[in-house]
Amino acid sequence: xxxxxxxxxxxxxxxxxxxxxxxxxxxxxxxxxxxxxxxxxxxxxxxxxxxxxxxxxxxxxxxxxxxxxxxxxxxxxxxxxxxxxxxxxxxxxxxxxxxxxxxxxxxxxxxxxxxxxxxxxxxxxxxxxxxxxxxxxxxxxxxxxxxxxxxxxxxxxxxxxxxxxxxxxxxxxxxxxxxxxxxxxxxxxxxxxxxxxxxxxxxxxxxxxxxxxxxxxxxxxxxxxxxxxxxxxxxxxxxxxxxxxxxxxxxxxxxxxxxxxxxxxxxxxxxxxxxxxxxxxxxxxxxxxxxxxxxxxxxxxxxxxxxxxxxxxxxxxxxxxxxxxxxxxxxxxxxxxxxxxxxxxxxxxxxxxxxxxxxxxxxxxxxxxxxxxxxxxxxxxxxxxxxxxxxxxxxxxxxxxxxxxxxxxxxxxxxxxxxxxxxxxxxxxxxxxxxxxxxxxxxxxxxxxxxxxxxxxxx
Numbered sequence: 001x002x003x004x005x006x007x008x009x010x011x012x013x014x015x016x017x018x019x020x021x022x023x024x025x026x027x028x029x030x031x032x033x034x035x036x037x038x039x040x041x042x043x044x045x046x047x048x049x050x051x052x053x054x055x056x057x058x059x060x061x062x063x064x065x066x067x068x069x070x071x072x073x074x075x076x077x078x079x080x081x082x083x084x085x086x087x088x089x090x091x092x093x094x095x096x097x098x099x100x101x102x103x104x105x106x107x108x109x110x111x112x113x114x115x116x117x118x119x120x121x122x123x124x125x126x127x128x129x130x131x132x133x134x135x136x137x138x139x140x141x142x143x144x145x146x147x148x149x150x151x152x153x154x155x156x157x158x159x160x161x162x163x164x165x166x167x168x169x170x171x172x173x174x175x176x177x178x179x180x181x182x183x184x185x186x187x188x189x190x191x192x193x194x195x196x197x198x199x200x201x202x203x204x205x206x207x208x209x210x211x212x213x214x215x216x217x218x219x220x221x222x223x224x225x226x227x228x229x230x231x232x233x234x235x236x237x238x239x240x241x242x243x244x245x246x247x248x249x250x251x252x253x254x255x256x257x258x259x260x261x262x263x264x265x266x267x268x269x270x271x272x273x274x275x276x277x278x279x280x281x282x283x284x285x286x287x288x289x290x291x292x293x294x295x296x297x298x299x300x301x302x303x304x305x306x307x308x309x310x311x312x313x314x315x316x317x318x319x320x321x322x323x324x325x326x327x328x329x330x331x332x333x334x335x336x337x338x339x340x341x342x343x344x345x346x347x348x349x350x351x352x353x354x355x356x357x358x359x360x361x362x363x364x365x366x367x368x369x370x371x372x373x374x375x376x377x378x379x380x381x382x383x384x385x386x387x388x389x390x391x392x393x394x395x396x397x398x399x400x401x402x403x404x405x406x407x408x409x410x411x412x413x414x415x416x417x418x419x420x421x422x423x424x425x426x427x428x429x430x431x432x433x434x435x436x437x438x439x440x441x442x443x444x445x446x447x448x449x450x451x452x453x454x455x456x457x458x459x
Contacts, residue, residue, distance in 0.1 A: 002206045006053050006063030008132025010034040011047045015059035016406040019382040020366045034388040037424035061396030063406040063420050067125025067389035068336045072274040072295035072324025075129045078111040079450040081332045089242045089304050101176045101455035104408040112148035113239050114442045122335035125389040125423045132161025132211040142191050153428045153436040159209035160191040164220045172214045181220050192231045212238040241275035242306045258283035267292045272372040277307040293372035298346040300326030308350045322369030339412045358411040374429030392420035
């Protein structure tokens with residue numbers, strides 16, 4: 001059973017507003033009006049009179065932005081944080097795949113609930129998840145995710161991942177966590193048929209997401225792309241994350257990762273790719289020309305020493321770029337709000353102080369993410385008619401006072417606490433507390449599942 005959604009007529013007043021619309025409209029003292037699940041007014045000063053019952057929220061000292069959109073995650077990894085601390089991607093995966101072989105529906109439910117709750121507390125209103133580990137006899141992992149997500153109240157874009165290239169066939173993952181090609185395709189189509197909701201106000205959309213070039217055969221990649229386009233859903237995978245991946249593609253396919261993806265029909269405006277750290281000029285231009293999106297994961301890339309994605313060049317080429325926290329086993333913090341600052345700093349380390357502005361960082365986390373997920377018409381900016389997915393950040397405490405520009409305070413400053421998080425007009429976080437689930441209960445469930453997994457791995 002999902003939660004009963006309760007929405008009201010709400011007026012936010014005395015609040016700084018960063019709409020992140022096409023003109024970059026902002027108000028130092030403004031208002032936002034929400035009717036049901038939609039934004040019906042936004043502007044300067046007070047909202048004026050409405051002849052109906054309303055919930056008035058005085059947000060003095062706060063900034064309201066669109067809710068953040070997480071474009072890349074592996075929620076099951078909440079159970080394996082802190083491991084393989086000093087490995088590159090391939091070494092990290094080699095260490096963790098045998099542990100992940102023990103996951104089951106109970107663990108996936110616990111990690112999904114806890115992970116989405118934590119994301120909500122960092123300002124996220126929409127999150128995807130890339131689940132690609134399906135051990136034999138693990139239960140219905142996809143259904144476990146969907147049900148757990150309903151209890152938290154975020155918009156959820158689970159992707160049905162897959163791997164069919166095990167170690168015995170030249171891939172990286174052990175054979176115990178890969179599927180047969182046809183079985184993976186059948187399960188993927190079943191997930192789309194059962195769970196995908198294409199409605200504009202949808203809380204649940206499904207995408208197709210084979211894992212990566214070093215864990216998936218060319219047959220599965222090509223057939224998955226055909227399946228997604230036949231069903232009218234989006235495509236996602238990892239690409240060009242490390243120099244080792246490029247060497248693997250050149251050795252096995254005779255081309256770069258982007259050229260390989262292009263060959264298999266994996267570029268287009270219905271595709272978004274995770275990482276894209278190692279790109280040459282031709283690859284960047286090709287992503288821009290095809291409208292292929294990129295999920296930028298600066299903290300994870302830094303944790304694994306993978307490098308820094310060329311975000312400035314991608315934006316200049318017209319590539320839709322969003323932010324992702326990535327899996328908690330490679331980014332133990334798991335907070336999307338903090339990635340605004342990380343993205344800005346990483347871009348400037350690579351390209352200097354003009355490589356990314358505070359407002360561009362905010363755009364990555366909002367409208368950029370909405371573009372990657374194919375929802376820019378409904379999410380990602382504060383505009384009349386769009387869904388009321390809003391984050392209200394408190395900026396009048398000691399950590400932010402003295403930074404007069406509220407957007408700069410949010411991005412350059414320490415992680416801001418949430419005064420309010422709304423998803424479709426419903427309150428999910430209020431005064432920094434999750435209102436849709438018990439965080440202590442979520443933590444207990446995660447602890448039990450993690451310990452069970454550790455016992456399996458040690459057996």
